[in-house]
Amino acid sequence: xxAIDPAYGTTTLxxxxxxxxxxxxxxxxxxxxxxxVALVLVxxxxxxxxxxxxxxxxxxxxxxxxxTLGSVALLVGFGVMIxxxxxxxxxxxxxxDTLIGRFGEKRAPFxxxxxxxxxxxxxxFDAGLVVFLxxxxxxxxxxGGSLLLFALPAAGAFAAxxxxxxxxxxxxxxAEAFGANIGVTLLLGAPIAVLSWYIGAxxxxxxxxxxxxxxxxxxxxxxxxxxxxxxxxxxxxxxxVSATGDTMTRTAPAFGTxxxxxxxxxxxxxxxxVLDTLMTAGVIEDGVTWAEYLKLxxxxxxxxxxxxxxxxxxxxxxxxxxxxxxxxxFDKALGPICAIILITGAGGMFGGxxxxxxIGNALSGSLSGLGMSLIVQAFxxxxxxxxxxxxxxxxxxxxxGLISAAAIEADLSxxxxxxxxxxxxxxxxxxxxxxxxxxWLVSRFFxxxxxxxxxxxxxxxxxxxxxxxxxxxxxxxxx
Numbered sequence: 001x002x003a004i005d006p007a008y009g010t011t012t013l014x015x016x017x018x019x020x021x022x023x024x025x026x027x028x029x030x031x032x033x034x035x036x037v038a039l040v041l042v043x044x045x046x047x048x049x050x051x052x053x054x055x056x057x058x059x060x061x062x063x064x065x066x067x068t069l070g071s072v073a074l075l076v077g078f079g080v081m082i083x084x085x086x087x088x089x090x091x092x093x094x095x096x097d098t099l100i101g102r103f104g105e106k107r108a109p110f111x112x113x114x115x116x117x118x119x120x121x122x123x124x125f126d127a128g129l130v131v132f133l134x135x136x137x138x139x140x141x142x143x144g145g146s147l148l149l150f151a152l153p154a155a156g157a158f159a160a161x162x163x164x165x166x167x168x169x170x171x172x173x174x175a176e177a178f179g180a181n182i183g184v185t186l187l188l189g190a191p192i193a194v195l196s197w198y199i200g201a202x203x204x205x206x207x208x209x210x211x212x213x214x215x216x217x218x219x220x221x222x223x224x225x226x227x228x229x230x231x232x233x234x235x236x237x238x239x240x241v242s243a244t245g246d247t248m249t250r251t252a253p254a255f256g257t258x259x260x261x262x263x264x265x266x267x268x269x270x271x272x273x274v275l276d277t278l279m280t281a282g283v284i285e286d287g288v289t290w291a292e293y294l295k296l297x298x299x300x301x302x303x304x305x306x307x308x309x310x311x312x313x314x315x316x317x318x319x320x321x322x323x324x325x326x327x328x329x330f331d332k333a334l335g336p337i338c339a340i341i342l343i344t345g346a347g348g349m350f351g352g353x354x355x356x357x358x359i360g361n362a363l364s365g366s367l368s369g370l371g372m373s374l375i376v377q378a379f380x381x382x383x384x385x386x387x388x389x390x391x392x393x394x395x396x397x398x399x400x401g402l403i404s405a406a407a408i409e410a411d412l413s414x415x416x417x418x419x420x421x422x423x424x425x426x427x428x429x430x431x432x433x434x435x436x437x438x439x440w441l442v443s444r445f446f447x448x449x450x451x452x453x454x455x456x457x458x459x460x461x462x463x464x465x466x467x468x469x470x471x472x473x474x475x476x477x478x479x
Contacts (some may be wrong), residue, residue, distance in 0.1 A: 020046040039346035050357035064352015069345040071437045078304035079130030084333035087134040090252030114154030118160035128158040140216045147216045150210030156201025163425040164193040174400035180417035188418045200467030223384045238413030272298025347440040351390030375423045384426025395428040422472040429465035
């Protein structure tokens with residue numbers, strides 16, 4: 001569904017968007033209305049207020065909801081299955097112990113962030129986060145303190161890689177719009193993303209975590225038998241309770257097995273992202289059969305499905321469990337995430353209504369002639385579009401298209417074109433709030449209310465984006 005012709009001017013549309021966000025926050029924070037109900041209600045009212053024809057309102061609200069659910073529901077569903085198996089079999093504990101053994105207890109949050117940076121290279125933010133959750137929770141439970149000390153460094157790492165580093169779609173699309181070299185964008189974007197993460201996400205998250213306490217959930221994806229799922233002793237073995245209630249002794253999987261399960265989607269998704277990049281560069285022709293099959297295996301949902309099947313065989317059926325036992329584990333894991341999926345979809349609905357109302361197009365027309373440095377203009381436009389409609393990818397691609405003519409006319413070097421991509425990605429990262437589906441994913445997975453999420457996740461995303469922009473601006477002045 002395409003954006004409608006704006007019924008009002010830019011100022012009016014911005015006021016409508018600001019009022020919608022304010023009403024939504026009031027309903028959720030002050031009235032304590034359920035977030036799913038509040039998001040749907042405000043989406044309908046916003047569509048009417050923005051001048052979307054009444055007959056088109058149902059299509060408008062389902063547009064963002066279905067698009068978001070199409071990408072999120074399968075990822076979250078398969079992800080929690082993998083996560084639950086890692087949690088219940090002691091695999092997450094094995095990986096956590098190994099990470100801590102390598103980095104030391106005091107650097108456990110840093111270790112989680114570094115691991116997330118590596119896994120986040122080919123994997124999208126939401127898929128990476130949901131697969132990584134059991135490791136985050138296991139480490140947090142072991143050391144105590146606020147969950148944010150351990151969760152935000154990893155979440156920030158996935159966010160940084162997703163926004164700034166090819167082969168993720170946002171930076172690739174922006175680089176294509178400018179005619180920038182993808183290789184240069186990768187070689188320059190990766191170190192900027194890592195440095196931005198360390199300053200704007202890791203250091204900031206540690207300060208936030210020391211001030212704001214968020215309890216670690218007793219169980220990640222549902223409980224079984226009163227929470228007595230699988231207890232693992234220090235030697236990796238322990239007495240567990242099966243899904244059917246039978247007591248049996250099980251041994252935790254080996255570190256190599258756990259790492260292999262986590263690396264499997266990483267490798268499969270790499271097929272898709274690397275091949276897309278090679279096709280874009282003309283190295284491989286579109287439509288080549290073998291490449292299309294590898295891309296299918298690398299589709300995020302298919303990759304996670306394959307990983308679920310492998311994890312079921314390698315982890316789930318160990319120690320005397322039957323396939324029925326594994327099915328019961330999955331049922332109990334999927335139940336608690338229904339609200340997460342619906343709320344995330346409703347967040348996408350709200351953002352979709354704001355996009356369809358024409359706010360982005362209206363802003364594009366009014367901001368294109370700003371009299372300032374191109375890199376500053378890119379950051380400001382991307383930030384405004386991000387705040388107005390929520391989607392980082394839309395903000396990235398729209399801003400790139402808006403200033404691409406000026407960038408090409410300026411005849412910039414590949415380095416400066418890459419810095420423009422980073423500046424746009426930085427603007428598309430800051431100020432994640434209630435019209436961003438990722439905001440709701442983080443809020444619900446980390447068991448935070450809206451107010452706490454604004455004070456933690458939104459702040460960290462903003463410092464992450466600002467840090468990336470300042471680094472890009474500094475390099476722009478040098479080159």
